[in-house]
Amino acid sequence: MADITSDLKADTTSPAQWSRSKWASVLLLVAVVLTTLRYGGLLPDSLHRIPEAMIPPFAAWLDVFFNFVKDDLGLLTLTRTLTEGLEWLLDITANLMFGKRRWPFIGPIPWTAVAGVAAVVGYHLGGWRMALLGAGTFIWTALIGQWTIAMETMSVLMVAAPLAFFIGLGLGILAWKYAAVNRAIKPILSVLQTLPFFTYLLPAVIFFKVGPTAGAVATTIYAIPPMILMTTLGLQKVPSEVVEAGNMSGCTKWQLLRHVYLPSARTEILVGVNQVIMLCLAMVVLTAFIGMPGLGAKLLAMMGSFKLGRSFEIGVTIVLLAVTLDRMSKAWVVRQPVHFERGTPWWRKHIVLLMCIGVFVFFCIAAQFVQVFAEIGRKQNFSQGKEIDTLIKGFLALDPVQNTTQAIRYVLNVWILNPFRDFLLSIPTPAFILLVVAFALSLGGGRPAIYAAIFFGLVALSGWWDRSVITLYSVISAVTLALLIGVPLGITAARSEKWSQRVLLACDTAQTFPSFIYLIPAIMLFGITATSVVMSILIFAMVPLTRYTIEGLRTVPPEMTEAADMAGATRMQKLMKVQLPLALPTMAVGFNQAIMFAFFMVIIAAFIGTQDLGQELQRTLAGTDLGKNFVLGICVSLMALTFDLTIMKWATERKKALGLPD
Amino acid sequence: MNKFTTALTAGVLAFAPMTLLAEDSSDPIVIPVHNWSSQIVMSHVVGQIFESMGNNVEFVTTDSQAVYESVRLGDVTLEMEVWEGAFGASFRAALEKGGLHDAGDHDAVTREDWWYPMWTKDACPGLPSWEALNECAAVFATAETGDKGRYLDGPVDWLKHGQERVEALGMDFVVVNAGSAAALWAEIGAAEADKRPVVVFNWTPNFAEAVWPGEFVEFPEWVDGCDKDPAVGPNPDALYDCGNPADGYLKKAAWDGMKDKWPGAYDVLTKISFTNPQIAEMARLVDVEELEPEEAAAEWLEANPDVWQGWTS
Structure with missing residues (x-):
């Protein structure tokens, strides 16, 4: 606690603040000088990238360590024993949900029974609308012909x-x-x-x-x-x-x-x-x-x-x-x-439970007589797979779509993304670390700066520097684009309650939609290029930005906006001078999440085709390089943590300074 | 499907005296399935054959590279499709560590090379010769590659040496690596919309043949040593100046413990061998006729009893 308060004091008194940014400028200057020297050909290669010979064999060390823990300490035997217990549990749910031939041999539960119980629980929790949602979801799953696979998932x-x-x-x-x-x-x-x-x-x-x-x-x-x-x-x-x-x-x-x-x-x-x-x-x-x-x-x-x-x-x-x-x-x-009065009959207290059991038993029995209640076969389902295929392909083939995406692809790839990547790669490693430290220092202060130095130093020592920089470049590009689109979207939506709700629902949907599905349309629109990678990250990174912008703006204390109205502020002035500054700490949390999501997604984007850490990680899946796999993962983690620590520190300080609740 | 399995069991029970000689464990044989149709259906075909012999079978979805570690540990009993090109490296690495072994080849041969969908021929009529392809390299240019054509190679970890070949043969192509098979299909699918010419990495047997008819580019024929001795092949100073072998192996792999635990099933596994048309047919049932893999396997077994009954008796 002590250091937060002292930091906060430092934040509010100008000389300390000035010295923080002064130090950051000094670091920045050194970084620029180093880079210029490099361009002028005056910087020795050993200062540009850490020489191969000096990189410690972390992966090999880790392999030795893992083997020791796994075999000599007997961890494998322990986890394999645990696995058996877990398997027993999974077999039970698997039998109940989709009828895997294991004890207790009573499944599968008919789909109508599951949907019925979902409806009762939904009604109990949130009335008719929730009941409809609960039953509707399971009815959809059954009708579309995905019941068994959905229950396989649910059983786990x-x-x-x-x-x-x-x-x-x-x-x-x-x-x-x-x-x-x-x-x-x-x-x-x-x-x-x-x-x-x-x-x-x-x-x-x-x-x-x-x-x-x-x-x-x-x-x-x-x-x-x-x-x-x-x-x-x-x-x-x-x-x-x-x-x-x-x-x-x-x-x-x-x-x-x-x-x-x-x-x-x-x-x-x-x-x-x-x-x-x-x-x-x-x-x-x-x-x-x-x-x-x-x-x-x-x-x-x-x-x-x-x-x-x-x-x-x-x-x-x-x-x-x-x-x-x-x-x-x-x-x-x-x-x-809910608390019941003394003397309430038992069935009244447990009415929901009883109704669930009733519905469940009813459909279980009904399923014995009506085949459709038990399961819906392949010929009966309503899957529209082929039609949607045609629709998607038709849409992508439209001339306006083709022309727009071609233009975006050309501009982004040739003018922005590729030059930006080459620029980042041209910065000498020490200068790059200094830049990151300067960023952490000016935003978060001393402690995040030290972490930034240690973390990026470790990344440099891991021997995967270039790939880490490419990873970072995809993240930065995508988050920047997400800022440009997501924040204005959030600001616009926050004006009315109705639109806030709609956009938030869209955010929820975009976030839970499996990220893999974004990859294919991205490739079809933008080819296997950096643009596709950035676009697929963009969708994911925009969600928290938009959400927290809306939440930040809508939780601005009404006294503040009223005061602004009374002072005769225009809508623009009110937004720029009152609402945004007050919402900024919350938005920073969204920004932080956007970066975390981007780091998550950039690794998945390896399935499009990248040259970053994700691609190397994908290679290690073959199962022989546990050590290398871990080193690569830690590189991603360290970079993400640097941003996380810095931005969260800034947001907390800011909130304190503005007198906002956490 | 249930009805069919029953019929199948009944049919096989007729041969019972022969099949029951070996005592198989009642533990389930765990068969891995991956994310391409022919492998999924083939695994179900084999699973249903094992079931018809009275074995218990379970399927587990896994990554196609990570699976070899699991076979080695015995968590997974076998692997039906070990492609020379795509999985040879993972397979050999696991082989060295021990725990699994080669359970014989399929009759099917695999081929992996540069490939184009048929509509590409309109823009570049000289195909399939590689010289003709190089002549019309500009047709394959994209926004990023400038005047040069773009060749979309498989994921880097498949080690296809596209870049080396472009350099060895002095071709005007830029090699871009896709991140996954799905990425390759997406690119072909996008090209199909406006019949844009593309040249990509592809392989056979594969579902893509049924969806997009196409041909492999004919490179200088593969000669042994092309990947080791620069003197071999048209360019005396470079490696990889030939096409890939047109007859790569397609193997089965088995966990070392399978032989003792399920001797009957193991014996059948070593006899199993599918041909290219059979594999293509299995894929077609799922990819074109939209059957579920289990149904497709049952249908295939029903239609081809003479193929598989020889293995079980």
């Missing part, structure tokens, strides 16, 4: 999500109780959240066996971090009065946790649950690389044989599932627990 998520919830809750409680755990867990979480997905894949396969088990483990690991963070946050916020009341009524430690702390932190914990569900669904396609069955695997197969329409339909199913689960869990957050 049903295990992975609760697992992530319990582990996250447990770690969150530990981190709240013991400061040491908290300190140890924070950096690990940051790295986990920025580590590219391909780095999880290989260890998951080796330690947890290819198939649903590895898929479940990778999904769980990916979904845990927000659960931990939200649990800790919720428990910290519990008012001391409530705790005292608990103490006075003589709670034991466990009772205090179970009946006082956790119920008081209910809202935050449920927000964590929501996050867990969303992240699980985000992993559906990526985990297909390591044996996760279902929608993701089918999507990859469809894309491999160029079936755009069917891929698109699968994407819609995933979005619908995500939106349904998201809306339902959010409704659950808002809903407060």
Whole structure:
């Protein structure tokens, strides 16, 4: 705490601020001088790039280390034992959801029963509209002919999500109780959240066996971090009065946790649950690389044989599932627990549960007699794959579309992207690091600057500098474009409540739509070029920017805007002088997320064809280079963390200075 | 499908005395499926054959490169399609580490080389000769490549040496690497819209043949040593100055433990061998007729009993 307040003081008093930016300018100057020297041919090669001979063999060291842990310490035996337990759980859900021939041999549950229960739960949580959404999603899935694959996916998520919830809750409680755990867990979480997905894949396969088990483990690991963070946050916020009341009524430690702390932190914990569900669904396609069955695997197969329409339909199913689960869990957050009067009959208290069971049993029995209620066969489904194919291809072949994309492709590639990339690559490594440090210093202050220096220094030492720079270049280009489009979009939408809602819904959809599906249209429009890569990242990076712009602007205190109105400000003045400055810290959080999303997506863009870290990571999937795989992943993570630390520091300082809540 | 499996089982039970000699474990045989149709259908065909012999079979979706590590560890029992070009390197690396072995070749041969869809011939009538292709390099130019033509190569990790060949033969082409097979199809699909000429990396047997008729470019014929000895091939100073071999292998791989755990199934696996037309037919059932892979496999088995019944008896 101490250093934040002192930093804040430094921020508000001008001399310290000046010295921060002065130092940054000095660094900038040195960087420019170094680059100029390089252009003049005066800089020795060893200062331009670290010589090969000086690069430590991190990958080889890591390989030795991994082998030691895996075989000599017996980690593999341990995880393989855990795998068996996990497999048992997965077999049960697999039997229930899609009838895999395993104990307890009672599945599959008829689709109508699932849809019916979804409707009852939806009605309970959010009335008719939610009921319609819940039932509608499952009816769509069945009618479009994706029931089995959707249930294959769900059977794994049903295990992975609760697992992530319990582990996250447990770690969150530990981190709240013991400061040491908290300190140890924070950096690990940051790295986990920025580590590219391909780095999880290989260890998951080796330690947890290819198939649903590895898929479940990778999904769980990916979904845990927000659960931990939200649990800790919720428990910290519990008012001391409530705790005292608990103490006075003589709670034991466990009772205090179970009946006082956790119920008081209910809202935050449920927000964590929501996050867990969303992240699980985000992993559906990526985990297909390591044996996760279902929608993701089918999507990859469809894309491999160029079936755009069917891929698109699968994407819609995933979005619908995500939106349904998201809306339902959010409704659950808002809903407060209902308390019944003493003497209320049992059935009244549990009316929802009873209705669920009733509907479930009804459809299970009905399915025995009416075949369509049990499953919808291939000939009965309504898939429009071929028609959508024709539609997409027809659209892409339209002359105006072709001409526009050709023009954009030419301008972006030939005039902007390729020269920018060559420029970044021409900067000597030390100068590049100085530039990043200067950026961190001027924005975040001393501490982020030191981290920036260490992190980028490590990236330089990893021996993958050029590829890291190309990765960074794609991220910077895409985020810049996203700023130019996403922020004005957010500002426009924030003017009215109705449009805010619409645009936010579009954001949700764009975010849950499997990122892989963006790749194909991007290639068809812009060819296999840097433009396609940037465009596919752009869609993803725009989402948080637009969302946080809207949220930032709409949460500006009304007193402030009223004051501006009374002072006779025009709409433009009000926006520029009052609303934007106040919304800026929130927008910075969105900007930060945009960068994180871009780092995530740039690795996936390797499937288009890039020359960056993603391409090398893709190569390591063959399974022989665990060490190299890890080094590459850490490079991505370190670069992302540098930005994360700097921007978040700036946003927190700014919020404090403006007197805004966190 | 269920009805068919039952019929199949009944049919095979007639041969029971022969097939039941070997005691196979009742644990499921785990068969990997990847993201291209012929492999998926072939795996289901083999799976259904195993099931008809009374074995339990499970399918697991995996990455086609990462699968060799899993076969090695025994998590996955076999692999039906090991392509010489695309997966040879991963296969050999896993072979060296031990745990899996070569379970014989298919009759099918594979070919991977520069390829163009038929409409390209309108813009460049001299094809398929590579000299003719080079003459009309400008037709293949894109915004980024200037006057030179663009050749879209496979992902870098497939090690196709497109760049080396362009240099060795002095061609006016720029080589761009796609990131995945899907990226190649997207590019061909986009070109199809306005019949733009393209030359890309492609291979056979493959679903693309059924969707976009096309031909391979004829390069100087492959001679052994073309990739090792500069003297071989038309350019005496360069490697890779020939086309790729037109008859690459298509192998099966098996986990070392399969032989002891499922001797019956292993025996069948070593006998299994598909030909190019058979593989193309399997892919066609899924890609053109839009069957689900399991149905396509059942249909194929039903239509071709004489092909596979020899393997099980």
